[in-house]
Amino acid sequence: MAQMWITMGPQHPMTHGLWTLRVKVDGETVVDTEAELGYIHRGVEKIAESRDFTQITPYCDRLCYVSAMTWANSYIYAAEDLLEVEVPERAEYIRLISAECQRLASHLMWLGAYGPDIGSLTLMTWCMRDREMFLDLLQELGGSRMHYNYPRIGGVKRDIPVGFANRLVAKVKLFEKRIEEYEMMLDESTIWLVRLQGVGYANAEDMVNAGVSGPNIRAAGVNYDARWAHPYSVYDQVDWEPAVEKPTSVKGADCYDRYRVRMEEMRQSCRMILDAIEKIPGGKNTNYSNGDEMILAKAPTRAPEGATGFSNYECTRGASKFYIQGGGDGRGKNPYRLSIRSPMFITIPYVAKTMIGYKVADIPAIMGSFDPCIGETDR
């Protein structure tokens, strides 16, 4: 049978966003692939060159619409490196809690979107139900469901509200039981196992060389997590272990390993949140006024020419990095150049190549297991 090219996307349920996967097929087998990105390129890097350092945070929120808090935090750590700011410890705890809540919400969004890819529409409704709990918590902090603009250079916008700690603990404890429900449903479902196991192998060495990061390499047994390897925040003070999966095959991690590692990460996030809310300095119910030095340190607004800032941040999808050069317009009020490293921009071309040799029906299972997000890919 003759080989032919099929175009999947930009409007296709497999893509989880706007991009095109061109697939060359021989019958039902994938022979070659090509990824085309750039459909929602907004030019954030260029826009940032004409904005103050404080004005850039909302743009970073919008880089990834399911993981806004972690992206804003990632930018904030780079800006603090540039402006040399010391952050109060209470603010670091609040950032940790907010980032881990966001990680739970983002992984739930991933699981919810991955279910229909495999054929389990129930999963979508369950995950959306639980994600709403964490969006409510984040709304209490930032005032909005998706784009919070919550972290500030030198701390956070405002303290945790009265009663937040109790609601947080209740919801996280409830969710810890829900994870078991998910596992009961998925790990014993024949369809789920048949579609995921033995599909989409990706080798650890290859992935590191190709620049894949985050849960995707931890699924293949690489214990690399920026939260301990390039530490920031107070991850060394709370109780957790990096979630690393030991793949069962020499060919590397399959889709099932990547699903398992994300479930384990959700467990670890719950563990971190519950521990952090107990250890938070200043007490879990104290309410400081906006701009109090316990939650927001004074920070300079200008960066001199030649100063640079860089952040290593463990975002929900992998290593998100910002590189900022000071000394732009307005006598250093703007960055001269702001560069964003998106984990998914590097991962999507790699995943497109790992599909070669599998069947066309496996494409949604393989693509979905890497958790693509196009907002951050195209920037």
Added chain:
Amino acid sequence: MGMRVSNEQSDSAAESCVAILSKRFGGSDVISTVEHHSNAFKMAFVRIHCPPQHWPAVAKSLRFDHGANYCSMVTGTHYPEGNEDRGWEVVYHLMRQPVVDQKPFTNTVHVASELTGSDIPLEFEILVALPQGDEPSVPSVQSVWVGADWNEKETWDLVGIRFEGHENMHRVLNPHDSPEGFHPLQKQHKLRYHDYNEMYDDAQGFGRKPTDEGRVK
């Protein structure tokens, strides 16, 4: 309990790395130093100033002698008002990610405080300054790290720095039919409608024309 790589570990890893690099590239213009971040834990990293002609040799040395197995980002910058030797700059950020095997059937992983020598995660920042001119170019390291491939594509697409020896270079974020020579992050391209006074005088923007009208579609 959580863990992290301590400052002493990252200091010692960076220092031993710089010592070897200085010995290996001592006579040339490759200058390597230990620097520290100024946020959070003030972790150490290795900064290398490297002229473009030595970059492939330095890259191979980092990859195979120092274990920098991860090319995390490539940043190009345009300095139209800089001096003659630094009209453009390419910054590479590399990481060392130790691929350590772990025991089967455990979810516990190796302990950060027990890592030594080349197993300690480390960050490298390589600055390659390019002279003024319309055609900046730097040798490609696509063959050293697969991960550099799309990073370099993006840098060419947005900044316009040519990567010598890069295979299959094409537009990734800009439209595929963008005019040749159009690279939006070069400094001669100004943001349209970024003038605040203009915004107040003509809030709806009916009387405004883009500053680069006719040159960009």
